[in-house]
Amino acid sequence: MADNSQTIYQVPQIAVVGLGYVGLPLAVALAQHYPVIGYDVNIERVKELKAGDDRTDEISRDTLLGSSLALTSDTAELRPVDVFIVAVPTPVDEQKKPDLEALRSASKMVGGALGAGNIVVFESTVYPGVTEGVCGRILEAESGLRSGQDFFLGYSPERINPGDKEHTVDRITKIVAGQTPMVTEQLEAIYGSINSGNIFRATDIRTAEAAKVIENAQRDINIAFVNEIAVIFERLGLCTHDVLDAAGTKWNFLNFKPGLVGGHCIGVDPYYLAHVAESAGLEPEIVLAGRRINDGLSAVITARIDELCKKEDRILVLGITFKENVPDIRNSKVVDLVRQLQASGREIDVFDPLADPLETEREYGIIPVDQPKGLYDCAITAVAHNIFQPQMLYGLLSAGGMVADIKGIWRHEIWPNGIRYWSF
Ligand SMILES: NC(=O)c1ccc[n+]([C@@H]2O[C@H](COP(=O)([O-])OP(=O)(O)OC[C@H]3O[C@@H](n4cnc5c(N)ncnc54)[C@H](O)[C@@H]3O)[C@@H](O)[C@H]2O)c1
Known part of the structure; x- marks a missing residue:
């Protein structure tokens, strides 16, 4: 099928859309191997990056200024591009439902710049079905091209962790999935160039989307467990940290500590999983229980401070x-x-x-x-x-x-x- 009309780019022109915690380190790493342009809607952010200033503290001034990465907030500069990589925010709204607004608007923008044979890869964390069912449709509508025939979709979830200087983009296994085997091969070549070929090919795009969302939901649930036992042990007059130190000497005891769970990923992604479960007619129990426990920890701490x-x-x-x-x-x-x-x-x-x-x-x-x-x-x-x-x-x-x-x-x-x- 579509694969016949697609060629593998040897040296693709890449655009990274969204230059935050995820997009910037990726764009800088890819720019060591390919011509890369980084695009962000935030004009101020682009201005700062051009001056060598990354306020997320992920990339040093020297690395940024020494990089061949081109930076822009002008969509007109996004041609010619062969491969678009989208890393825009995917938060939740006030009702804790997935807010896909940035993803929709980035897809619209990319759709306007899309050419025949292009690949559009999403890195934003989503629930299974968003890349093809939401973004793919917007890209089609904006470009007048057909997904899977004239242009191709891919998904490659990001696993980096803000502030973590050990698990950086060049050191972690990258999951890739393309709409066709040839696209997957292309993604394997591109991402493999920055992490010594440490690539896992997921069965398909929905599988890759699901893998990412459960990684963070699992972490949230594990932290909820220790937050719950922290409340129990406090009532019993036990120090949870001492209990965890003792239990942690068992080879398969999982090392999680109690604490507030915030940020853009762990406290958010389980709601994406819950949303897709609910749209399939299922009521997720443990996923939402984890969220409730973790979101409730600040009230537990406040109550304790009130007593003391x-x-x-x-x-x-x-x-x-x-x-x-x-x-x-x-x-x-x-x-x-x-x-x-x-x-x-x-x-x-x-x-x-x-x-x-x-x-x-x-x-x-x-x-x-x-x-x-x-x-x-x-x-x-x-x-x-x-x-x-x-x-x-x-x-x-x-x-x-x-x-x-x-x-x-x-x-x-x-x-x-x-x-x-x-x-x-
Ligand atoms: N932060 C992490 O450690 C992390 C880890 C894994 C996955 N993720 C996922 O990666 C995605 C991006 O997260 P992040 O932490 O990099 O977000 P971020 O807020 O740090 O950066 C996103 C960037 O996208 C820009 N942007 C927003 N809308 C845009 C648009 N329409 N077009 C172009 N640029 C746009 C913003 O100005 C911002 O600079 C999210 O889906 C997140 O869940 C994040």
Whole structure:
């Protein structure tokens, strides 16, 4: 069928659409082997990248400025392109339903630039069926070309992890799936060039879509399990971290720690899985239970702080990003915690040198302090950034004040000045 009309590009011209946490590192890596143009709708982001400044902290200034990657926010520059790779956000809306708006608008834009024989690969996390059933149709409508005949679809989920300098695009196994065997072969050649051929060919596009969405749903459920046992053990007067250290000596015990689950992936993707299950007439149980438990953890912590602190206590919250050592504040659950603590009228200072203060204020109406000032009655380590050290609290906590250490990072510390310590 369609394969007959398709040729393998030896040196494809590639466009990466969406230059965020996923798109930028991929575009930079591919640019070492192919002519690559990076496109983003955010003009400011493109301007910053052209100046060598990656605010996601994934690519260094030297690497960015030394890369042959071309950067644009002008769709007119997206010709000629052989292979489009789309890595735009796929969040959920207020009802926790998949919000495919960025994907639709990127597909529309690519459809306008599409030529015969082109391949369009999606990297955005979606539920099974979106690449062909949603994006493919938009591409067809915009281009007047037929999917699987005149142009071809592919899906290759991204697995990188913000702030993780070990599992980078060039070191992890990449799943690829094309609409035809020839497209899969093309994707294998392209992605294989940046990770020494470490490619897994999925059966088809829907299988690859499903694989990605369950990777993150599985993580969410595993974290929900430890969050649930953390609440149980706290009631029993046991330290969850000590229990986990002991249980973790078994060869097949899974190493998860309790904590707030935010960010663009783990706290979101299970809803994509739930949505597709519901559209197939099924009520997912464990998937949504995991979400409920993890989203409910901030209320559990607030209740504990309410028991251990007075209403008029000043509280310092360390960290506002969604996880440690990254500047990413998207879907941060620390925000829920701060709002719940503020609701009781307390004065809360948030300190996070990694988060962009303007973005934090714009997104959440929370203005982080430049430096903690005065004495606090309680300090909550919400995010375990390496820059936070226990000694920094010595002069900041009143005598008999409390450290509420959500991640349990300082539980072996000897605290001076009668400082109390709480963790799961
Ligand atoms: N962040 C991660 O670690 C990670 C890991 C695996 C998968 N993913 C998935 O990859 C996708 C992208 O995530 P991200 O973290 O890179 O998002 P991001 O928000 O960091 O970056 C997305 C970029 O796309 C741009 N954009 C939005 N709409 C666009 C459009 N219509 N055309 C062109 N550009 C557009 C934005 O301006 C932004 O720069 C999501 O589906 C996400 O779930 C993310």
